[in-house]
Amino acid sequence: MVSADLSGSAWILTRPRDRSESWKAILEDQGAIVEVAPVLKLAPLNPEISWGQWTSNDLLIFSSATTVRHFFSLLPESYKNAWESGDSPLWAAVGSATGDQIRENGFQVAYQGPGTGAEGLVETIVQGSQPGRAAHITSDAGLPVIRDLLISAGYDCDRLEVSRSILDPDLRIAEWPQIRSEWSGIIYSSPATVRGVIDQSGDHVEWIRSIPGVAVGHRTGTEMQKLGIRKTIVASHAEPSAVIEACASLISTGNRGVDPQD
The missing domain is CATH 3.40.50.10090 (Rossmann fold)
Structure with a gap:
């Protein structure tokens, strides 16, 4: 430090x-x-999510520890159990705090950015993987940078909002x-x-x-x-x-x- x-x-x-x-x-x-x-504070949303859309080859990307918590609060127990049994998508985190939150929920982080923001995370992903399907799990205030950069790099990247920002x-x-x-x-x-x-x-x-x-x-x-x-x-x-x-x-x-x- x-x-x-x-x-x-x-x-x-x-x-x-x-x-x-x-x-x-x-x-x-x-x-x-x-x-x-x-x-601001982030409050959970309850969007309709097709949990079966993600396979073990897909990448779920998080840029906030809070959205990680909100995501896992929505995840049905049956899917969590199946993912823990080996069918889990890959996980990516913008930095250490977000990565720790994913690990606390029982999953390993395949790509952890240096904590420098969206660009640093995307660089880590692009250098370590081949273009494929991905989803940026974010809030309504989340910038589209991660999705845009990954699409530019050849990835098929969606955006899923599980949190909304409100004034504290x-x-x-x-x-x-x-x-x-x-x-x-x-x-x-x-x-x-x-x-x-x-x-x-x-x-x-x-x-x-x-x-x-x-x-x-x-x-x-x-x-x-x-x-x-x-x-x-x-x-x-x-x-x-x-x-x-x-x-x-x-x-x-x-x-x-x-x-x-x-």
């Missing part, structure tokens, strides 16, 4: 709550103060300046979280735009710039080490977000 001096810096972490605690702990280990403020009912942006008058930055975990923050910020929108932002992924960074976040730095990939490096780079300019009320 990358080590960096984040002592005295203060961050708002917008990641969904069930995926925030490990990041919060790692940032705090580096001396940071972290406020977990999830913008506990989001209280108006309380952020009350907690601290100055923040080192806001860590935005997806383009949708950027939109959620700006859309819900009301009279605080210009204050929000003045706070530097760490983007998890280039598309998140593009969305931040599009919506007026004045200072943006992009983490090179979606693993905590890259986020720590981005935070350290941001505060190296002197922005530790020291609250004069502290």
